[in-house]
Structures are given as structure tokens and as C-alpha cells.
Amino acid sequence: MEPAGPPAAPARVVLRRLAVRDFRNLQRVELAVPPDGLTVVGENGHGKTNLLESVYYLELLRSVRGARDADLVRFGAPGFHVAAEVDLPGEHRVASRAVGVGFERAGKRKRVRIDGAEVPRLSDALGALPSVIFSPGDVVLVAGSPSERRRYLDVALALTSRRYLAALQAYRGALVRRNAALRDAARTGRGEERATVWEPALAEHGAVLWTERRAWVRRHAGAFAALCAAIGERAPMRLRYATALEVDGEDSVEGARAALGAALAAKRPLDLRRGLTHAGPHRDDLDLALGGRELRLFGSAGQQRTAAIALRMLEAATLRDHVGSAPLFLLDDPFAELDARRAHAILALLGDAGLGQVLLVVPRASDVPEELTRLPRASIRDGVLDA
């Protein structure tokens, strides 16, 4: 008989080492992260959110806060660099991976290396450090404009579906070109054909976005309602994909492509007048409702926060399904504006789903929820981490 190996560790992504140079106010951070995670305590404005933003940069290869790369470089520095050593549990064994991203302000150049080798296309490195970030700013997912919710869907799906990512890039490319051609047609009064030639690409790639988004929402609508109820919401919460596109019969990419092609043609006269494309998934939304009323307009602050956290939990579940292990949880003082009962409920839910490694940042030690007091602590002050 073979000797029994060591007991299997819970399957989760583990950030082992982090090295940050000149990212926002972080001049130099070298950190060995314990397997369960770490709590970083620091007053607002001292760099704790920047620390999480730098870690999440390795996942998204851009700022989670939507900042331009040049604005992420520490004042006076020529560029920034973020690197990590990560353990990714595979089917048979844990694979270690070294990920590094550097940005140079002068050449506006971004370089990603995985295990030392430069990645030729940035999109190949997307999702290198499977992680999900929770922060009080997430309330814009519910209270903000439709573009926030589309961005949420695009990130969750692009990180877990190569097909979606490729379609998203092609769709955006075709959209800006059609809009430019529409404006040119309006200005010069020359034929509309110059705009219509972009429509097959919009229909082809838009159909992939539409069907994948619809399928994702269908798969997760029940879980969304259940999560909101478990966090403490009494009225039923509903998640729907809001779209103007109507497809006959069952959802299919082919059906959506035909419907989208027809919708683009139908809206073309309006598009030509306004110089903008009015039909397509770039106009769709996630419809969040509480007892039939739109949460964005009628929800209380607490209800909106609950829904936002439930959305992040769905994102974590989507990543977990894709990677096969729990992602890294980046918690940016996420319970600040929630009552203790809801905070406990959320942590219990995260624990049930198999909480991964946690990087928690809070302004004061007293803000650490009871469930996470076991984590080792570090502190941050003026961008300097004291571990």
C-alpha cells in the first residue's frame, strides 16, 4: 500500500508573497502572506485600499477603481511594478506561479510576466490571480448607472470565459468604429453603407455577450435571492437581465445574432441622426428589484448594500466554479456601514461556501469582525507596511 500523503488542504488560491513598487503611495512593499490571510490596520488615506488595488491589478491588469495606469504611478517615480507568488490548486497538485506586471510611464508600456516569460497579449494573462474584491464603494453596483452593472457582468464573465472575453474585445472595437462611421455619414451626407459594414461583427460578437449574460443571470438569480434572504432581507429580491432584444424561441447565439442584426437595421435611421448605436448589449442592464420595485430608486441604503455584497458573492462563486478552488478574498472594510447582524450573516455565508485566503483591511483594530480575529495582523502608515 502506498503511504498516506499529508491531509489534503482545502482547495483555495493562496497568495504567498507580494512585492509592490511605486504603486500609488506604496513606495516599496515586500510581504509574506500567511496561508489563511492577513489583516492590515491603517487609517484612511494611508494606503490600505491601494494595497488591495495593487493585488487586484494582477487579476484585472487594470485599476479596479477605473484609474488610468499613468495615475497609479507613485508621484515622481518612472513606473510601478506589482509581483506575486501564487499557489493554484490543480486537479492533482498545487501549481505555483509567479506573476508580475510592470508599467512604464514614459513609454506607456505595460508588461506582464508569468513565471518569468513575457506574455505576448495582455488578454492571455487576465485572471492570473483569481480574486474578488469587496468594498463599501460596491454600492454603486446597485445605486449607480447601468454601465456599472454591465461592467460587473463583463468582468465576471470575461475572467471566466475566453469566448466572452474575445467577443467583448471585438464588440467594443466594432462599436467605436460604427459610431465613428455614423458620425462621418451624418457629416458628409454620403451613403450609410459605411456604417452598415460594421453590423455583422456587432451582431456576431454581441450575440455571444447577450446569450452568455442571459445564461449567467438565469443560473444565478435563485442564488441571489437566497443570499439576500440569508443576509437578512425580508422582502424577496429579484435579479433579471434587462434587454430590449427579443429572440424567438430558446436563447441561442444564432437566434440572438439574427435578432441583433435586425435591431441594428431597424435603429439605423435614428443612429444616423444621433451618431450613436442604439441597439445592442452595450445598452442592456441588470435589473435588481425588491418586492417588484427597482432597488436603485426605492431601496434603502442597507438593502442596496446587501444586494451589492450578494453580487460580489456571486462573482466569487463564478470564479470558484471556473478555477475549481476558492479565490482570494480582498475585503476593503466591507462591513463598515452594515449592522453587526448582517455582517455576521455575511461571514457565515462566506464560510459555508468555503472562504478562501483573506486579505482584510480596516481603519481600526476594533473593526475586525469576530470571525476574522484569528488572522495575523499588520499595520500600514504613510504607505509603509509594518508586518
Place this chain on the structure above:
Amino acid sequence: MSAIDDLAGELSKLPGIGRKTALRLTYFLLKQRPEQSRRLADALTTLAERVRPCAECFNLTEEERCSVCRDQRRDRGVICAVEEASDIGAIERTGEYRGLYHVLGGRLSPLDGVMPEDLTIDRLIARVRGGEVREVILATNPSLEGEATALYVQRQLSGQADGVAVTRIARGLPVGGDLEYADGVTIAQALSARREM
């Protein structure tokens, strides 16, 4: 401005050449014998003065018409439309194509202000109307802009001349490439362009 700065400035306008490389090239030329630099200058002058677009297909030539258009053995019933003259070399190297060409002079790129009237599409239509042409092969790049350009040309050609077939080169996997390393888009295109065996 000194002669050194002048030349370095001109060289640094070339693709892939930065300020540092431009200076290195300039000092390299200074160390060579003067004849070497003179030959380079002559070659550049000849290039600028003699090379021009072919009056028929916009391929590059030193004559009125390019070597392909002048070649009586080429099939004048087939025209292969490409984005740039440099694309012709790649097709010629295969030795498989015996028809004529048409250089469009770029591709539709509304973000850079390149619109249909900036390409040689009207001249292509005129050639097709001439009556000799049986087929137009659209060989623009399989990119977003190349596809839109092919579609635009196809729509402009349809109804211009009866009995002219407009075809598009197939997209798919490169020969010698490994399926495992091909990107998903390429594999999907190769699958959708599959044929019966």
C-alpha cells in the same frame, strides 16, 4: 541643426527606430567609407523618384504598369484585392496565384479617418465593369477592419457587373501550427469554415 542631428531625426521617423538607434546608425555611417553613404543616398533617391503606383492595379512599379499587369501569361479574368502592395509579395511567393491584383491602399478605419473614398474602390469597380473579369477575390486581412472592408467592397461590386463572382479568402489555422496553441477565435473560425472531405 547639425548634419548629424538631421540624419538622426529623419531615421527616427522610421518604424521601429527610436532616438537611440537613430543616433547609433548615424555614427555607424560616419565610420564607413564615404562611398558607402553615397550608395545609400542614391538608393533612397532612386526609390523616391522611380517607384510609383501601377496605373492599373496600384502595385508598386518603376514603369507605367507593374510586372504582374504586363505579364501576358496572367489570367486577366481574376483580380485579387489586397490592402497593401506589400501583401502581393506574400501571395506571389506561393506561386499558386496566376491572376491580377488590386491594391486598395489600406482598409476602412473610421477611427483614423480612413473612409471608402480614401481607398481605390472606385478604380476596382471601373476595372470590373471593363468586362474581362470573372472573379474578384477579397484578400483583406482577417481583422475587424479587414472584414468590414471586404464587406464594403463586396456590396459596392454587387450589381455592378453580372456574372462576376466575389469571393473571400478563408480564415483558419496556420499550417504547421499546433491546435493546442491556437487561440480560441482562430479555432472557432477554422471550425465554422470547415469543408467536407
